[in-house]
Amino acid sequence: xxxxxxxxxxxxxxxxxxxxxxxxxxxxxxxxxxxxxxxxxxxxxxxxxxxxxxxxxxxxxxxxxxxxxxxxxxxxxxxxxxxxxxxxxxxxxxxxxxxxxxxxxxxxxxxxxxxxxxxxxxxxxxxxxxxxxxxxxxxxxxxxxxxxxxxxxxxxxxxxxxxxxxxxxxxxxxxxxxxxxxxxxxxxxxxxxxxxxxxxxxxxxxxxxxxxxxxxxxxxxxxxxxxxxxxxxxxxxxxxxxxxxxxxxxxxxxxxxxxxxxxxxxxxxxxxxxxxxxxxxxxxxxxxxxxxxxxxxxxxxxxxxxxxxxxxxxxxxxxxxxxxxxxxxxxxxxxxxxxxxxxxxxxxxxxxxxx
Amino acid sequence: xxxxxxxxxxxxxxxxxxxxxxxxxxxxxxxxxxxxxxxxxxxxxxxxxxxxxxxxxxxxxxxxxxxxxxxxxxxxxxxxxxxxxxxxxxxxxxxxxxxxxxxxxxxxxxxxxxxxxxxxxxxxxxxxxxxxxxxxxxxxxxxxxxxxxxxxxxxxxxxxxxxxxxxxxxxxxxxxx
Amino acid sequence: xxxxxxxxxxxxxxxxxxxxxxxxxxxxxxxxxxxxxxxxxxxxxxxxxxxxxxxxxxxxxxxxxxxxxxxxxxxxxxxxxxxxxxxxxxxxxxxxxxxxxxxxxxxxxxxxxxxxxxxxxxxxxxxxxxxxxxxxxxxxxxxxxxxxxxxxxxxxxxxxxxxxxxxxxxxxxxxxxxxxxxxxxxxxxxxxxxxxxxxxxxxxxxxxxxxxxxxxxxxxxxxxxxxxxxxxxxxxxxxxxxxxxxxxxxxx
Numbered sequence: 001x002x003x004x005x006x007x008x009x010x011x012x013x014x015x016x017x018x019x020x021x022x023x024x025x026x027x028x029x030x031x032x033x034x035x036x037x038x039x040x041x042x043x044x045x046x047x048x049x050x051x052x053x054x055x056x057x058x059x060x061x062x063x064x065x066x067x068x069x070x071x072x073x074x075x076x077x078x079x080x081x082x083x084x085x086x087x088x089x090x091x092x093x094x095x096x097x098x099x100x101x102x103x104x105x106x107x108x109x110x111x112x113x114x115x116x117x118x119x120x121x122x123x124x125x126x127x128x129x130x131x132x133x134x135x136x137x138x139x140x141x142x143x144x145x146x147x148x149x150x151x152x153x154x155x156x157x158x159x160x161x162x163x164x165x166x167x168x169x170x171x172x173x174x175x176x177x178x179x180x181x182x183x184x185x186x187x188x189x190x191x192x193x194x195x196x197x198x199x200x201x202x203x204x205x206x207x208x209x210x211x212x213x214x215x216x217x218x219x220x221x222x223x224x225x226x227x228x229x230x231x232x233x234x235x236x237x238x239x240x241x242x243x244x245x246x247x248x249x250x251x252x253x254x255x256x257x258x259x260x261x262x263x264x265x266x267x268x269x270x271x272x273x274x275x276x277x278x279x280x281x282x283x284x285x286x287x288x289x290x291x292x293x294x295x296x297x298x299x300x301x302x303x304x305x306x307x308x309x310x311x312x313x314x315x316x317x318x319x320x321x322x323x324x325x326x327x328x329x330x331x332x333x334x335x336x337x338x339x340x341x342x343x344x345x346x347x348x349x350x351x352x353x354x355x
Numbered sequence: 356x357x358x359x360x361x362x363x364x365x366x367x368x369x370x371x372x373x374x375x376x377x378x379x380x381x382x383x384x385x386x387x388x389x390x391x392x393x394x395x396x397x398x399x400x401x402x403x404x405x406x407x408x409x410x411x412x413x414x415x416x417x418x419x420x421x422x423x424x425x426x427x428x429x430x431x432x433x434x435x436x437x438x439x440x441x442x443x444x445x446x447x448x449x450x451x452x453x454x455x456x457x458x459x460x461x462x463x464x465x466x467x468x469x470x471x472x473x474x475x476x477x478x479x480x481x482x483x484x485x486x487x488x489x490x491x492x493x494x495x496x497x498x499x500x501x502x503x504x505x506x507x508x509x510x511x512x513x514x515x516x517x518x519x520x521x522x523x524x525x526x527x528x529x530x531x532x
Numbered sequence: 533x534x535x536x537x538x539x540x541x542x543x544x545x546x547x548x549x550x551x552x553x554x555x556x557x558x559x560x561x562x563x564x565x566x567x568x569x570x571x572x573x574x575x576x577x578x579x580x581x582x583x584x585x586x587x588x589x590x591x592x593x594x595x596x597x598x599x600x601x602x603x604x605x606x607x608x609x610x611x612x613x614x615x616x617x618x619x620x621x622x623x624x625x626x627x628x629x630x631x632x633x634x635x636x637x638x639x640x641x642x643x644x645x646x647x648x649x650x651x652x653x654x655x656x657x658x659x660x661x662x663x664x665x666x667x668x669x670x671x672x673x674x675x676x677x678x679x680x681x682x683x684x685x686x687x688x689x690x691x692x693x694x695x696x697x698x699x700x701x702x703x704x705x706x707x708x709x710x711x712x713x714x715x716x717x718x719x720x721x722x723x724x725x726x727x728x729x730x731x732x733x734x735x736x737x738x739x740x741x742x743x744x745x746x747x748x749x750x751x752x753x754x755x756x757x758x759x760x761x762x763x764x765x766x767x768x769x770x771x772x773x774x775x776x777x778x779x780x781x782x783x784x
Contacts, residue, residue, distance in 0.1 A: 006382045006390075024615055053614050058640035062607040065600070065637075069580075069611025072598055073619075077611065095601050119393060146413070179391040179416050180375070182382060194616075201596045201612060203576040203619060213599040215587050260416070267415035339438075341419030 004184050009147045009176045010035035010080075012183050013106065016151035017078055018043060018052065020158045021191040022104065024077035025054045026066035028085055031118045032174040033108040036080035060085035064092030067103040071096075072212050074193075074200030076158050080106035082174075083116055083124055087132065093167055094133030098214040098229065100199065102161030102168075106154070109173040109259075111308075111335045119335030120174040120260055125312035128169050129288045136226060138233040140168040140240060141287040143258040147183045150176055153285075155186050164236050165198065171287060173308070175260035175337060236289060243291035244283040247273070251280025253350055254298070256317050257306045258284050260337065265306050268343035275344075277351055287313070295320040302326040302350055306343055309333065356386075356411050358493065359418035363404035363435055364427025364448075366397065369482030373425075374405040376508055377486060377493075380500040381409045389416035404431065409496070421445075423492055425485055427468075429454045444492055448481065464531055471525060480522035487526025498527060541565035543574055547591045554756025556746025557586050557653060559713045563723045564622070564651070565593065567730060577620040580609045583633075584626035585659045603634025606641035609648050620733060621648040628658045631667040631693050638699070645704025645738040649729045652695060652743045656767065657751035667693045670770055675751075692770050696743040700777035706738035708777040712745035712768070714760040725775075732780050745771055 005012075014036045017025075025040035027033075040054040057063035063079045070077035081089060086107045096103045107128055111121035126132075128141045140160055144150040150172060157168040195202045199210045216222040246269060248254065253272075257265040262283045272279040282294045295303075295317070305314040305327060314329045321327060330346045332338050360377075364370035371392050378390045389408045395401030406418045420440035426432045427448045439445050439458045447456070450469035466488060472481040483505060490501050505523050509515045543565050551558045568574055579595050581587060583602035590597035600608040609623045630638050630652050638650065657675055658664040665675035665684055670692055674683040684692075700708040707729055711722040722744060729740035745767050747759035754762060 006379060006388065024611070026611065055610065055614060055644070057607070058636050058643075061604070062610075062637055062640065065604040065607035066611035066614070069598060069600075069608030070615040071611075072608075073578075073612055073615040075615040077615065091601055092604070175391055175416060179389055180378065181389045181416070182387065201578050201598060201619075202616070203574070203578065204594065204596050205575045206594075209594050210596045211590055211599070212597070213590055215583075215599050264415040264417050266413070267419075271419075337417045339417050339419040340415045344419075 004182045006180055007147065007183050007185075008035060008180045009150050009172065009178065010108070011039050012147050012185060013150045013154045013172070014039035016154040016186050017104075017158075018050065019186060019188045020076065020155040021189050022076040022078050022158060023050065023052050024070045024075055025052070025079070026057050026063045026070070026077065027079045027081065028057050028060045028063050030082045030085045032110055032177045033080040033082045033106065035177070036106065060088035061091070064089035064103070064105070067105070068092050068096050068099070068101050071101050071103050072099070072201045074195055074197035074202070076104070078104040078106065080108060082108045082110045083112045086124060086127065090127075090133035093139060093169075094131070094135050094137055095214055096167040097137035097139060098135065099212045100165035101212065102158070102165050104157045104161050104168050104170065106170045106172055108177045109171065111333060117335045118174065120308055120337050121333075121335060122173060122259055122261060122308040122312070123310075123333070124171075125287065125307070125309060128171050129290070129316070137229065138166075138236065138288055140164070140166065140236055141171050142168065142242070143171045143285060143287050144176065145259055145262045145283065147176065147179065147181045151183055151186055155189060160240065162197065164232060166232060166236065171259065173260050174335075240286055241289050241291045241293060242285035243294045244285060245281070245294060246283070247280035248282070248298070249280075250278050251301060252278040253280070253302045253304055253347055255279065255281040255304050255306060255343070255347075256284070256313070257281070258287060258313065261306050261308055264337060264340055265343055267340035268347065271340055271344050272347050277347060279347055284313070290316045290320065292320040299325070302328060304328045304330060304346060304350055306330045306338070306346070308337060356495065357414060358409045358422045359420060359440075360407040360409070360423045361404065361418060361421040361435055361438060362407070362425040363402070363431035366395070366399055366401045366403050368403075368427045369479070370425070370427055371403050371405055372508070373482040373486045374407055376504045377489070377496070377501065378407060379504045379507070381496050383500045383504070384496045386410060386495070387413060389414070391416045402431065404435070409493070423489060425489060426452055428452065432456060446485070446488065448485070466529065466531060468526075471529070472522065475518070475522045475525055477518055477522075480519060483519050483522040484526035487523040488529055490527055541569045543568045543593050543595060545592055545594055549592060550588055551585065552750040554747055554749040554759055555585070555659075556655065556713045556744065556748070557589075559719060560651065560653060560722070560744055560746065561586070561589060561592060563719070563726055564624075566723065567727055568593070568595065571727070571730060571734075573620050573730070576618065577622065578612055580605045580612065580621060580623045582625040582629035584629050586624055586626060586653070587660070589624065603629050603632070604637055605629065606634065606637040606646065606650065610641055610644070610646050613646060613648050617647065620730065622730065623648055623650045624653070625650065626653045626659070627655065627666040627668040631695055638695075639702075642699050642702040642705045642739050642741075647733060647736060647738060649733045649740045650742070651726065651729075652741065653746045654695070654743050654771065655746040655748035655751065656692070657748050659748050659751045663751040663753070665689065670766060694771060696741065696771075696776045699741050704738050705741055705777065706779040707732050707740040708743075709741075709775045710743040710745065710771055710773050712763050712773060714745075714747060714763045737780055743771070745773075
């Protein structure tokens with residue numbers, strides 16, 4: 001058992017990334033993600049033995065493309081950003097998915113649209129999960145709900161990105177990013193030689209060249225290119241579904257929430273149980289692939305989907321239950337996170353309704 | 356055990372720092388602690404608020420109702436008084452807050468933290484005095500642990516340690532009824 | 533005994549280029565191939581290609597390659613070079629890519645002094661997409677988006693952009709030269725400039741930049757020979773040839 005430290009989400013996450021072997025960071029500062037580039041900038045100076053490179057890019061457009069270039073060489077690289085910056089980076093996310101490039105992107109959600117606000121939000125669920133860029137592509141999207149999980153999924157993001165050679169989005173939010181809590185930092189991960197990774201650009205000599213090309217070569221070839229990508233997404237969908245369930249055995253009302261909102265819902269569930277209300281929870285951890293299977297076989301229950309947006313994941317929940325059962329939504333916009341008490345009030349409203 | 360705290364003021368008053376110091380002490384006392392700061396977009400003079408949860412188990416970092424609320428300016432009072440628990444304690448810096456709270460909370464304390472800070476010898480110590488005062492309401496976090504964290508937080512400026520320990524003690528010893 | 537006086541560069545694949553007759557890309561592509569052979573770059577080199585007429589170029593070379601998004605080649609090259617500074621990274625961009633879509637990327641790569649080589653093909657037109665106006669299109673020059681009789685008008689589109697001069701202003705750019713490929717002598721001079729630019733990268737200096745005024749008979753709607761003359765008669769007046777900056781000595 002390692003040492004527990006009381007750390008900020010962004011900083012603990014950045015340290016976990018360094019320990020995962022991500023020595024290259026390219027980013028543009030934006031609240032509430034800025035502690036990540038600051039952490040890397042400091043580590044580059046203070047820990048020369050670790051060979052860390054930090055570049056403050058001119059735009060998120062460039063930062064994401066720098067990540068794409070860097071991971072093309074087999075090295076681990078990442079960026080972190082928030083809403084407006086995430087929008088700018090989308091072309092490169094599409095590119096990385098098409099080009100089999102294992103870039104890792106942290107999106108610390110804040111409320112939009114437009115310039116928006118800087119507190120917590122989950123309004124970029126669609127953008128992350130449905131593909132905010134062009135074309136038919138998918139990215140793995142992981143949603144932690146504690147600083148500990150933020151650190152663990154940060155490290156896992158690099159493994160998954162390389163396993164499937166596809167970008168991974170770690171979907172954080174302003175609450176997780178700025179909050180401090182006890183965490184046991186994960187250790188250093190042993191690294192493979194970057195040049196040993198598939199298709200790593202390194203200079204080919206007289207051998208078969210390595211190429212990153214996402215440019216079409218006629219409709220027939222492009223159909224084949226896309227079919228190969230779709231097969232990749234199918235593999236991910238089959239193997240990487242993650243979720244947690246709580247008290248489903250006897251639950252009459254099932255909360256569905258991810259990220260910091262799930263943390264609130266967990267407390268609300270406890271409060272409801274203390275009052276004798278039979279409440280459970282499904283917490284999707286992989287938002288894509290969405291954990292449809294968590295909903296399989298559940299009948300006669302009410303689902304209360306709680307999100308910090310106008311109702312985004314609720315659509316995936318409705319698909320998962322095939323629109324057959326009662327799905328209710330409770331959401332907040334603007335940056336205020338509902339408290340457990342607020343959620344409890346929603347549960348009570350639902351519990352009082354006649355079926 | 357679960358205590359939900361909310362401290363709010365204006366940037367520069369040290370409300371966030373006081374929250375962090377308290378959290379560090381609560382961690383040493385063996386509790387689960389979450390600390391969530393909320394900032395305005397202004398770098399100076401904007402609103403700063405934090406939610407702190409000290410508990411035995413894992414809880415929501417967003418509070419439902421404040422068991423202890425510390426308010427350093429009137430806008431904070433207007434914005435957050437609705438989150439005050441009926442049975443909790445609301446602590447107002449009476450030098451800065453004249454407004455009458457609209458809350459069902461019975462236990463409202465008006466403490467002149469800024470005046471006390473002047474008397475201690477440095478107006479910047481108002482937050483540390485407030486921390487000492489709050490410590491009385493949180494007996495599960497031993498005073499010595501809080502004092503040690505105050506000392507640690509001034510490690511880079513050791514000259515200021517005696518002053519701040521004095522401020523902390525002044526707040527802790529203050530009796531208002 | 534047979535003595536070879538000329539042979540196809542070894543780094544070239546068997547692919548046939550898709551460039552139009554009289555296009556300058558093919559000439560520059562071949563000079564690059566010769567230099568890759570002569571300087572032994574196949575072992576340790578990575579080519580970064582753009583969107584534009586040269587976006588199929590990766591298939592002409594047995595070289596590791598990265599085909600970047602439009603304008604982002606300098607950003608991708610930054611990632612590549614920073615990940616492994618021991619590689620020789622050559623970035624190849626056209627005018628739509630470098631001057632328009634990717635102005636921020638090339639400028640900031642120069643500002644940071646990224647230690648790679650940029651070859652910029654300036655043909656004053658968007659060749660691939662069908663002769664639309666480029667930021668480098670001359671005043672009065674016609675394009676499908678700057679039609680006759682006026683061609684490019686200042687009030688509407690401003691002035692042609694002189695990238696070799698602009699980048700030369702940046703301390704991070706240690707070498708900037710403008711060349712062309714409209715005569716055998718100038719092709720030789722172009723190769724010399726490219727060689728110097730690549731050598732400076734191998735020596736670990738700052739960014740090296742070579743702008744090539746390149747004929748586009750199709751886009752310009754001219755016979756190839758007339759296109760060669762047009763470079764002399766019109767283009768070089770706006771874009772003078774020569775070394776604009778050589779700080780390689782100071783960079784010692």
